[in-house]
Amino acid sequence: MEHVKSIPCAVFGASGYSGVELVSLLHNHPHFSLEYAFSSSAREDAEPIASLYPQLAGQLDVILQPWHSDLLSQLAQQVRVVFLALPHEASAAIAPALINAGLVVFDLSGAFRLRDSSAHFQAYGFARPDDLPTEIPYGLAEWTTLIGTEQLIAVPGCYPTVSSLALKPVMSLIDGVPMVNAVSGVSGAGRKAAGHTSFCEVSLAAYGVATHRHQPEIAQAIGRDVIFVPHLGNFKRGILATIYAPLKSGVSQATVDKAYQQAYAAEPLVRLCQQPPAIKNVVGTAFCDIHAVVHQNHLIICAAIDNLLKGAAAQAVQLANQYFDFAPALGLQQRGGVV
Structure with missing residues (x-):
């Protein structure tokens, strides 16, 4: 484990509450490195995350960037794992493209949690895209076994x-x-x-x-x-x-x-x-x-x-730990929280 290379990651929705918790956890994780942090709104300009969360000034030198689809090729070359802390419909829209680009996606929205398509539509008001993996694990971490080949993992709600x-x-x-x-x-x-x-x-x-x-x-x-x-x-x-x-x-x-x-x-x-x-x-x-x-x-x-942690960001990182065969609590046992 000492010689594990850092696994490059990106967070979509990094300006939101769960997203900024992900940014903090990944930044401080011994085996994950945060390469990109994309904002959850249509911001035109990049800005330091500390401009939204001043308590992070001097601790997290992370730049929030707007997402454009023409960045996908670059992202796929530089990143292995993507965490989506986006609204449900936004996650459903972007996840297929990320998966098709070869990225592993941990989704914190409700876009992929419900197995029954009619129950999903009734709960969320939109149909999921068709071009998705056949099996999408529901990642209740203590009750899920990931083997490290899954393309998309649905992180449970809080x-x-x-x-x-x-x-x-x-x-x-x-x-x-x-x-x-x-x-x-x-x-x-x-x-x-x-x-x-x-x-x-x-x-x-x-x-x-x-x-x-x-x-x-x-x-x-x-x-x-x-x-x-x-x-x-x-x-x-x-x-x-x-x-x-x-x-x-x-x-x-x-x-x-x-x-x-x-x-x-x-x-x-x-x-x-x-x-x-x-x-x-x-x-x-x-x-x-x-x-x-x-x-x-x-x-x-x-x-x-x-x-925001066990109910969102920390559980996503716990699942990523399992995916890459790290100890389940790696990077998660220090008391913290940004918001």
Whole structure:
């Protein structure tokens, strides 16, 4: 591993919240090198990333560039891996060209997560392009095995990441439909200004009730229908999910604990906690913290992640580590976070 050459990478959407976290992680990674950072908007001029994020001045000497399709040939010659932190439809439009140019693509949007085309159209409102790989891995990192030949990997959404990591180890013990209540910080809405996500306007409230596009993604990941209610909280980053699920008869706390230990004992970025986790414990980290308790023949699970890291950028890098046979937590164990 000491003699591994640096793997050149590019980030599309580097001006957004998840994109700038990717830029920071790749810049500091021992085996990935950031060669290009393309902005997520139609900016005409290149500019230092510190002009958008002044806290990076003197730390990240990265230039944000506008993307033009005539750069594709140059990009393909100089880069091996591309991370897309773009809007869903923009990722769907550009991914085929990147793949055809021989690049490996990790996509952080929802463009390729849902296997069912009709469910995808209902959730996102557009049809995916036809010229895509037959099999697109859904990259829930602890539950995915990449062999290093895949062309396109779909990185899960933030809510599905925390919900699926919490539920998958115990699905065989659950009898019925799990209910997921999850609260996210305002950074989950992205950097683009909007009145309803302005920090001063946000009050704790549910949204997307029975209509949120992450519901079918969670159901696909756990292999069962789910009731999902997201909430927006007036804090910057992090997700706390509280999940309720009826248990099969006779399931004990010891059985539940064993299921989680078997699933995650060897996973360095999942922490099984003795107390319900707090968002402050995971913000700026790539960890998912999980606490589960049996009560009145139900399982109550509390789980927390940083939505921009474990729910987006850090999970993408974790998958890239796996793709290139690096340790899963390489470059991800230092507390940080840009936004």
